[in-house]
Amino acid sequence: MRAAARRWDGLLFVAPFLLLYCTILIYPLLKGIWLSLHRVDLFGQGTLVGFDNYARLIGDPTFGQSLINTFLVTLMVVPVLTVLALALALALNRATRDAAIFRGIFFSSSVLSVTIVTLIFRFILAPDAGLLGEIWQGLGWEPLPFLSHPDLTLPALAITTIWWSLGLPMMLFLAGLQQIPEDMYEAAALDNAGKWTTFWRVTLPSIRRTLILVVMLQTAAQLQMFGQAQLLTAGGPSGASRTTVLFLFEVAFGRWELGYASAAAEILFLIILGVTLTQYWLTGRDRESGR
Amino acid sequence: MRWMLALIAAVVLGSCSQAEERTGLYIQRFFGECGSQYGSATDISKAEGECGIITTMINAFQAQHPDLSVSQNVVAWPGYPQLTAQMAARDPPDIVTMHGAVISDYAAQGLLEPIEPYLREAGIEPGTFTNAARGAVTVNGRIFGMPLDTHGGLWHINTRLFEQAGLMRGGKPVLPNSPGELVAHARQFRERTGKPYLIQSLVGDPAGAARNMYTYMMAQRAAVFPDPKHMRTNTPEGRRVADLFRRMTAEGLGTSNMDTPAAIAAFMNGEGGIYPTGTWMIGQFETEEKTRGRPLYRSYAVLNYPRLWGEHVVFVSGHAWVVPKRERTAEERSAIARFFRFMAEHNFDWARTGHLPAFQSIIDSSRFRALPHREDIAPLAEIGRTLPSYVQRQSAIEGIVGEEAAAAFTSQKPTARALGDADRRVTEFLAELP
Numbered sequence: 001m002r003a004a005a006r007r008w009d010g011l012l013f014v015a016p017f018l019l020l021y022c023t024i025l026i027y028p029l030l031k032g033i034w035l036s037l038h039r040v041d042l043f044g045q046g047t048l049v050g051f052d053n054y055a056r057l058i059g060d061p062t063f064g065q066s067l068i069n070t071f072l073v074t075l076m077v078v079p080v081l082t083v084l085a086l087a088l089a090l091a092l093n094r095a096t097r098d099a100a101i102f103r104g105i106f107f108s109s110s111v112l113s114v115t116i117v118t119l120i121f122r123f124i125l126a127p128d129a130g131l132l133g134e135i136w137q138g139l140g141w142e143p144l145p146f147l148s149h150p151d152l153t154l155p156a157l158a159i160t161t162i163w164w165s166l167g168l169p170m171m172l173f174l175a176g177l178q179q180i181p182e183d184m185y186e187a188a189a190l191d192n193a194g195k196w197t198t199f200w201r202v203t204l205p206s207i208r209r210t211l212i213l214v215v216m217l218q219t220a221a222q223l224q225m226f227g228q229a230q231l232l233t234a235g236g237p238s239g240a241s242r243t244t245v246l247f248l249f250e251v252a253f254g255r256w257e258l259g260y261a262s263a264a265a266e267i268l269f270l271i272i273l274g275v276t277l278t279q280y281w282l283t284g285r286d287r288e289s290g291r
Numbered sequence: 292m293r294w295m296l297a298l299i300a301a302v303v304l305g306s307c308s309q310a311e312e313r314t315g316l317y318i319q320r321f322f323g324e325c326g327s328q329y330g331s332a333t334d335i336s337k338a339e340g341e342c343g344i345i346t347t348m349i350n351a352f353q354a355q356h357p358d359l360s361v362s363q364n365v366v367a368w369p370g371y372p373q374l375t376a377q378m379a380a381r382d383p384p385d386i387v388t389m390h391g392a393v394i395s396d397y398a399a400q401g402l403l404e405p406i407e408p409y410l411r412e413a414g415i416e417p418g419t420f421t422n423a424a425r426g427a428v429t430v431n432g433r434i435f436g437m438p439l440d441t442h443g444g445l446w447h448i449n450t451r452l453f454e455q456a457g458l459m460r461g462g463k464p465v466l467p468n469s470p471g472e473l474v475a476h477a478r479q480f481r482e483r484t485g486k487p488y489l490i491q492s493l494v495g496d497p498a499g500a501a502r503n504m505y506t507y508m509m510a511q512r513a514a515v516f517p518d519p520k521h522m523r524t525n526t527p528e529g530r531r532v533a534d535l536f537r538r539m540t541a542e543g544l545g546t547s548n549m550d551t552p553a554a555i556a557a558f559m560n561g562e563g564g565i566y567p568t569g570t571w572m573i574g575q576f577e578t579e580e581k582t583r584g585r586p587l588y589r590s591y592a593v594l595n596y597p598r599l600w601g602e603h604v605v606f607v608s609g610h611a612w613v614v615p616k617r618e619r620t621a622e623e624r625s626a627i628a629r630f631f632r633f634m635a636e637h638n639f640d641w642a643r644t645g646h647l648p649a650f651q652s653i654i655d656s657s658r659f660r661a662l663p664h665r666e667d668i669a670p671l672a673e674i675g676r677t678l679p680s681y682v683q684r685q686s687a688i689e690g691i692v693g694e695e696a697a698a699a700f701t702s703q704k705p706t707a708r709a710l711g712d713a714d715r716r717v718t719e720f721l722a723e724l725p
Contacts, residue, residue: 039723042379043400062716127548129556145548148494150703234495238698238709253372254687255720256396 029269036263041256053263063264065239066247067271069154073243074222076158077165082214085166089173090203103174110167114227121160121232122147150240153233157241160228165221169214176210177203212283216276223272244268313360314622316630319377319384320345321368335640340574344644352633359626369393371686374615378402383615385627389436391427391609392678392685398430399683404614405433412625413632423675424649427609430680436611437631439638440646442570443607443675444502444596445668451590452564456480466597470535473599477544480564489545490563491536492554493701497693499551499568500536504696505606506596507532509676519681522717524692525710531600533699533706540700547701561586567596570668573645577663593645593664595671607675610646647672683724691716 036053040046057063088106092099109117125146127133133143146156180203188198204211226245229235235242235250242250244264252261323342330346332338333354338347353361364384366373371393377383378397389397397403410417417425420438428436448464456479458465467473477488492499504524508515513528523529539545549557551568558566559579566572573593580591596605612634614627634641635650642648642659647669653659660666678685695713698704704712 041400041725042375043402044725061712122550122552126550126553128546128553143548147550148548148701234497236495236694236697237493237701238694238703240703249372250687250690253375254690255684256375257720257723260723 032262032265032269035259036266038259040259042252042258043256046259049259053260054267056260057263057267062239062242063244063247066242066244069240069242070223070225070244070268073154073157073161073225073241074219076155077161077222078215078218080158081162081165081169081218082211084162085169085214086173086211088166088170089177090199092170093174093177103170106170107167109164112164114164115231117160117164118228118231121156121163125156125159125232147233148237150237153237153241157225157228157232160232161222161225164228165218169218172210172214173207176207180206212279216279219279220272220276223268223275313358314620314626315360315362316386316623316626317384318349318361318363318386318630319366319370319374320349320363320388321366321370322388323368324365335637338640339578339643341571341644344574344640348634348637348640351637352630355633356626356629359629369686378615381617383617385619385623386612386614386630388439389611389613390686391436391438391611392682394428394435394611394613395430395680396683396685397613397615398433398435402616403435404616405435406437406614406631407434409614409624409628409631410434410437412628413635415631415635419650419652421647421649421651421654421672423607423647423672423677424609424611427677428611436613437634438649439610439612439634439641440570440644440649441607441609441672441675442646443605443671444506444567444569445573445593445645445671446596447558447566447568447572447576448592448594449558449561449564449587449590450592451586452480452484452486452561453592456483456564458564464592464594466594468598470531470599473535473597474538474542474544477539478542481544484564487544487546487563488565489539490549490554490557490566491540491545491547491700492549492551492566492568493540493547493697494550494553496551496554497690497697499693500696500700501689501693502569502606503536503567503700504529504532504692505678506604507535507599509604509606510598510600510602512601516679516682519683520718520721522688522692522714522721524696525707525714528600529710530706533696533710535599536696536700537702537706541702545700559585559587561590570645570647570671573664573668574643580663592667594667595674604674604676605671607671607677609649683721687720688717691720 037048037050038046039049039052092103092106122130124131127143127145127147132146136143144152146152184202184206185198188202193201224245225243226249229241229243229246230249233241235246245268248261248264248268251257251264322345325342325346329338329343329350331350332347333351335344335347335351338344349361349363353359369390370388374383374387394403415437417434421441423441424438427441428434428438446466450459450464453459453464458476458480465476467476480486480488505515508524508528511528511531513526515524516522536545540547546554546557546563554566554568555572557563559576576587576591576593579585579587580589582588612631638648638650639653639656639659642653643662648654648659654669654672660669682688692713695704695709695716699706699709
């Protein structure tokens, strides 16, 4: 009797969270799945079409290209962002005033909205009047068309995203670094370990969990890239920088095809879930094998 | 102390109740954000450009109607995704800017109010609209928008560079009459000035490329939309248009890497001969024309798209104010009618942007004809053509056509593949519509 009462007490404690979680996450997820099985616009009742929307998506080259673009830009962003954030955290992990100022400076880009960030990078990357274009022309070279060449637009989105997103991973790494006991470094010094050896044998294993967290968070975030692609390149040229979320935004709110957009969203959801679980499983296997 | 707190509370509550007495009017519009320059301006005659004039008009309306509380939301062009989301959430604004080509999509879904009652209350007779303006806002015999203008593509010209290129005659720019002549003029221009003949905005601006396709396919009497479910651009007529602009771009006679802000800046800095865009840029370029020391000083002309094939026609559209459907009080409905009346009274001011007025009496007026360059572009009212009214989702279709056409113009795709992709994407999309 007492145990049952305690169970109800516990449920009451988590009930507000569960209610909110179900309302803003589980219900929309289920509703999205239901909509993806319908041909429906934003304002109509719709008709049940089974898996027709999914079949259409598989045969839609625009959607296929958006998936490839999304994977490519994620691959461009996540490794570079992780390495840069870790390097900055290592460089700024000291209790000096200068380090505190630089931590603030490097974090400051993260507080800007995507609109401001893309505006700044348009001024930098535009070939005819941008900062890089001017420098290139000053050196007598032809400016690189970062925002209009199909091979350069994804790197442009990646550069913008890395600059914008550096702050949070850097802070996570700093938090991880500050939890490493000082005596481990003292022991490494007594063993005459060099800087690289100390980094590989002491620092990196100690912040392994933070590293996994950063990679997983950033992978999930970049697979959902939207604002940069919409505002900097509008998905162009010819869809070369259209990400999956931009595709589903255009389909839902430009073409009003809510069912089709929902199907695209469900596929993206499954991909993110799959990638995240795979990463978790791989790192979990490492943990079990004691590496 | 208690007395002091009670006094403050009374003042705060008093001011709240006063504010609530005012009828709210929530306006959503595109045309850009320029609050830093025109945020408090109310003298409409001194405002310049689309953004400046519309901001000042709304400020002046608020100043003249202190019993109303006007708030406005500026959306990025064209703003339909936001509006659609607001409507889906059943929280639309009171009045919204909308292109004529898009009105039927929203009206057909029962999302807009027919506005005849508002026009009656405002004392505006729909018969006074121009034919083009009235046609753009009429769906199945009902009027769904208060027209602001008719607008279309124009060639904005740097006459100093044209003079240098030997392309001026009798003080007027000489424009080509055939595709071959266009290439010949452009080569001559490039040779003598060292600059591109066309400043093209082909990055992130699907409307520009789509306008070229629609205009010159219509000129060849090609049926771009033979029926409500199909689009045909991958035809001899469509490929002719795309190949012409592809050739111009490949030869460096037209720019290829500019988005709209870059193209505007390039034209204003005298970095090319012609900027093919629309009526909406006239006001801004006129200001440059009048400003001593600027590259366009006394060096600006504007003409309709030239006839390169068959018939001299230009793809046009129009802006209008529409009223999303929702429950409204009598005061709120009256506020909308007063806004329409104010906009009608200031339609000449809006025409200073370069757009053609929505009222025939203003087009015919001497003060409109006396505005710079308006005589040159007035034929747009007769040669302007819209897409067939049965074509649904014209805004989304324009995005697809423009994206694929730009890919063809810049040689990112072979012409036939780009236009074939456009046809396939649009036709597949139209097939899904009820």
